[in-house]
Amino acid sequence: MPVSRISKAFENAKAENRAALVLYTMAGDPTPEISAKILENIAEGGADIIEIGFPFSDPMADGISIQKAAIRALENKMTLKKTFELVRNFRVKNQNTAIVLMGYLNPIESMGYAKFAQNCADCGVDGVIAVDDPPEEDMELRTGLKANDVALIRLATPTTDEHRLKKVIKDISGFVYYVSVAGVTGTKAIDTDAIKDKVSLVKSAAKLPVAIGFGIRTEEAAHNTAQLADGIVIGAALVDIVFNAYKDGNDCVKIAKDFAMRMKNAAVKN
Amino acid sequence: MNKQLHNDWSAYPDENGRFGQFGGRFVAETLMPNILALEEAYNKYKDDEDFKTEFSGLMTHYVGRPSPLYFAERLTEYYGGAKIYFKREELNHTGAHKINNCLGQILLAKRMGKTRIIAETGAGQHGVATATVCARFGLPCMVYMGAKDVERQSPNVFRMKLLGAEVNPVTSGTQTLKDAMNEALRDWVSNPHDTFYIIGTAAGPHPYPQMVRDFQSVIGKEAKEQILAAEGRLPDAIVACIGGGSNALGLFHPFLNDENVKIYGVEAAGLGLDTDKHAAAMAGGRPGVLHGNRTYLLQDDDGQILDAHSISAGLDYPGVGPELSFLKDTGRATYLSTTDDEALEAFQLCSRLEGILPALEPSHALARIGEIAKDIGKGGVVVLNISGRGDKDIFTIANAIGTDIGG
Numbered sequence: 170m171p172v173s174r175i176s177k178a179f180e181n182a183k184a185e186n187r188a189a190l191v192l193y194t195m196a197g198d199p200t201p202e203i204s205a206k207i208l209e210n211i212a213e214g215g216a217d218i219i220e221i222g223f224p225f226s227d228p229m230a231d232g233i234s235i236q237k238a239a240i241r242a243l244e245n246k247m248t249l250k251k252t253f254e255l256v257r258n259f260r261v262k263n264q265n266t267a268i269v270l271m272g273y274l275n276p277i278e279s280m281g282y283a284k285f286a287q288n289c290a291d292c293g294v295d296g297v298i299a300v301d302d303p304p305e306e307d308m309e310l311r312t313g314l315k316a317n318d319v320a321l322i323r324l325a326t327p328t329t330d331e332h333r334l335k336k337v338i339k340d341i342s343g344f345v346y347y348v349s350v351a352g353v354t355g356t357k358a359i360d361t362d363a364i365k366d367k368v369s370l371v372k373s374a375a376k377l378p379v380a381i382g383f384g385i386r387t388e389e390a391a392h393n394t395a396q397l398a399d400g401i402v403i404g405a406a407l408v409d410i411v412f413n414a415y416k417d418g419n420d421c422v423k424i425a426k427d428f429a430m431r432m433k434n435a436a437v438k439n
Numbered sequence: 440m441n442k443q444l445h446n447d448w449s450a451y452p453d454e455n456g457r458f459g460q461f462g463g464r465f466v467a468e469t470l471m472p473n474i475l476a477l478e479e480a481y482n483k484y485k486d487d488e489d490f491k492t493e494f495s496g497l498m499t500h501y502v503g504r505p506s507p508l509y510f511a512e513r514l515t516e517y518y519g520g521a522k523i524y525f526k527r528e529e530l531n532h533t534g535a536h537k538i539n540n541c542l543g544q545i546l547l548a549k550r551m552g553k554t555r556i557i558a559e560t561g562a563g564q565h566g567v568a569t570a571t572v573c574a575r576f577g578l579p580c581m582v583y584m585g586a587k588d589v590e591r592q593s594p595n596v597f598r599m600k601l602l603g604a605e606v607n608p609v610t611s612g613t614q615t616l617k618d619a620m621n622e623a624l625r626d627w628v629s630n631p632h633d634t635f636y637i638i639g640t641a642a643g644p645h646p647y648p649q650m651v652r653d654f655q656s657v658i659g660k661e662a663k664e665q666i667l668a669a670e671g672r673l674p675d676a677i678v679a680c681i682g683g684g685s686n687a688l689g690l691f692h693p694f695l696n697d698e699n700v701k702i703y704g705v706e707a708a709g710l711g712l713d714t715d716k717h718a719a720a721m722a723g724g725r726p727g728v729l730h731g732n733r734t735y736l737l738q739d740d741d742g743q744i745l746d747a748h749s750i751s752a753g754l755d756y757p758g759v760g761p762e763l764s765f766l767k768d769t770g771r772a773t774y775l776s777t778t779d780d781e782a783l784e785a786f787q788l789c790s791r792l793e794g795i796l797p798a799l800e801p802s803h804a805l806a807r808i809g810e811i812a813k814d815i816g817k818g819g820v821v822v823l824n825i826s827g828r829g830d831k832d833i834f835t836i837a838n839a840i841g842t843d844i845g846g
Contacts, residue, residue, distance in 0.1 A: 227744050229621045249741055274465060279738065303471050353628055
């Protein structure tokens with residue numbers, strides 16, 4: 170089931186002539202209870218795949234929005250173990266939306282690779298992205314996930330050349346996450362013209378769907394990016410919108426759902 | 440720990456940057472091409488004659504090497520054990536061992552065509568050394584420094600600014616060295632093409648732990664020649680403080696294959712190892728992955744990195760270089776620890792007996808030297824690395840011992 174749930178998400182979107190919508194949210198942010206509701210509601214709003222961030226104390230590849238979300242999540246006592254519970258509860262009602270865990274390696278290594286992969290399979294996690302675990306180092310994670318039919322998803326970036334790309338796309342399944350800018354999450358805006366050629370290169374090499382992320386904050390950017398890729402990933406923009414609404418006492422769950430609906434509509438292909 | 444037999448300790452790291460299970464290259468994909476290009480450049484230039492000539496010329500005429508090996512006669516007399524020698528790295532240009540590595544790395548940056556330098560710093564010694572070599576070679580320099588460290592190391596902040604560097608106070612996380620390193624890595628991810636990251640400690644992704652160790656190993660090479668000249672024999676033990684490990688590995692590495700030389704590293708025990716306020720990653724941590732390498736780390740059950748604490752900003756880091764972790768697990772090195780209070784006492788003792796104000800970092804090693812010297816006994820010889828001078832710490836020390844600095 171797991172890997173195929175991701176493939177299904179891309180197939181469905183393609184059948185509807187749009188890019189798949191991948192939304193990122195941090196487990197436990199702004200509170201553990203609201204976080205659970207956000208998962209349900211962004212799925213209802215139109216997310217085909219949800220990337221759930223599990224917090225790490227030292228998020229070296231993240232910009233300020235997701236750094237702060239991680240700190241809030243840790244203050245709320247969120248852990249990797251509790252992130253699995255969040256997914257398990259989500260799966261009681263939802264069997265269709267694909268779930269990808271995204272984070273840093275140390276909480277995974279601390280849990281143990283075999284146990285982590287087993288937990289993924291048991292709780293209904295379909296794929297995993299470990300930001301600081303490049304192909305040269307991810308044998309343990311790769312082996313564990315493969316044994317449990319959970320997708321290993323890697324990032325390809327503007328600095329990944331053709332030679333290196335071969336290494337990046339080897340052994341992965343589900344999709345390729347193309348990082349649109351050299352930078353941390355949520356800072357530089359995407360420039361779709363600049364990445365066009367690179368994205369086609371990744372698409373033809375990988376024989377897997379390609380989702381583009383980093384720097385998509387507006388419907389216009391979502392629409393433009395959707396023309397290039399099989400999926401679009403939005404993270405920091407959603408994290409900010411939800412937290413600002415929560416802070417101001419507004420209904421952040423409904424705002425998150427509306428955001429998902431708007432972005433799904435924006436992701437339609439011309 | 441079982442002591443394993445290693446015929447040649449200089450064979451590490453392996454081609455994957457591993458020291459046994461430690462080390463590696465755990466970085467985001469955006470940085471992988473940079474890390475690999477750096478490794479290639481380092482391997483190309485480290486044995487290049489022009490590079491070596493330029494490096495050693497600067498070491499002699501700019502840094503003032505070799506640094507002396509000094510017989511600490513009164514301290515030796517005070518403890519009544521083995522003869523204590525100091526390797527005087529605090530006499531280097533900029534007042535610490537950090538400059539050795541910065542010169543090596545900036546020569547590499549120049550050859551790689553990089554036009555912008557970034558660095559992280561804790562105590563500010565590495566920041567000052569980086570700012571210094573950037574001034575010398577005319578490259579713009581951005582130093583990331585935890586906001587808490589900016590406050591407690593203000594003289595070094597001012598020195599960096601005088602040297603033309605920009606100091607960027609980091610307000611995320613614990614606002615110390617680990618957060619400065621996170622922020623420097625974020626900068627590098629965002630500027631991968633023109634920027635060279637000069638890491639100051641023997642940690643980070645491969646090839647940094649190897650490269651920093653190699654540039655610093657001039658300390659141990661000189662110390663070996665000097666002790667042979669002074670005593671006609673190798674020392675019984677060598678001692679250094681452990682933050683990330685650059686001064687320690689610099690001294691230790693040339694002695695690793697001399698199996699009769701005992702190796703002691705001293706970690707910062709802060710308020711005590713039985714509290715949660717210390718920085719002793721090897722005494723109180725377990726292996727994990729942070730800042731590009733697998734090594735001993737202070738962490739909780741969920742793998743979250745814990746805040747380190749030490750009165751010394753240079754030791755206030757929750758990890759340690761991967762090669763030091765390897766030397767722990769193989770039993771080649773023995774690690775001890777020193778509390779804040781013990782370091783302060785050792786600082787005062789050294790100042791009054793030897794007329795040398797050591798930095799708070801080597802004061803941690805000094806606090807254990809009495810026991811080591813007595814253990815070895817009269818007729819023995821021990822070498823301790825005074826990795827930096829204490830001028831930068833006088834405000835911290837005045838505050839800690841309750842003295843009005845003007846009075």
